[in-house]
Amino acid sequence: MSTSSSPSVLTATPGVEALMAFTNTKATAEKGEEWGSPDQLSHWLSQRMGAPEGLALTPADLAAAKELRDALVVSMLHNAGHAVSEEEVARAQDAIAKIGAAHPLTAMPFSPREKLVPLQSGFAAVLGQVVAALTVTTLEERWHRVKACGNPQCKTAFYDRTRNGAGAYCRANPCGTKMAMRSYRQRKASAAAKDASAEA
Ligand SMILES: [Zn+2]
Secondary structure, three states: OOOOOOOOOOOOOOOHHHHHHHHOOOOOOOOOOOOOOHHHHHHHHHHHOOOOOOOOOOHHHHHHHHHHHHHHHHHHHHHOOOOOOHHHHHHHHHHHHHHHHHOOEEEOOOOOOOOEEEOOOHHHHHHHHHHHHHHHHHHOOOHHHEEEOOOOOOOOEEEOOOOOOOOOOOOOOOHHHHHHHHHHHHHHHHHHHHHHHHHO
16 A cells, blocks of 8 residues: 555645534524535535545535534534533544544654645545544644534534633624523523412
């Protein structure tokens, strides 16, 4: 097996920004699904992650990309302190392990340029590099700062730069305000219900 002869798929191991862009392709209250078909995914990968243009993808490839995306979102919600069930965590961890095991990379200690390259080509290499990015940012102690917004209609990925690492909502949308209003109204409603039952 010669890794030097395999086509270079992505120019470099994607960073935190690319991981966030990868997860922000899902539908939210504001916009639709960006990966509606294998062709749309292929186009997105070439536009946003430097994959070669016209990568022929199958429905199974699309499903694998979405499975990895879902797993990353669960991890980002968990990073932000939002409720995720044990079952969701287990499923996400299994998906990450499964995709990682099926898409190996190798270190390139003799190369002045490349550090970590996939042993596969095409879409398999892309998936491998996305999982590798998760590995690298986790090792660098940066992944815990990559979070998903706690507004269930949003779940947009963001990088928490707050000093105390307590960020829980994206800043692009007024989600924090929206969710604070919602919990205020819920508290008020339950207080009103309590008053009503006390009067009865
Ligand atoms: Zn949000």
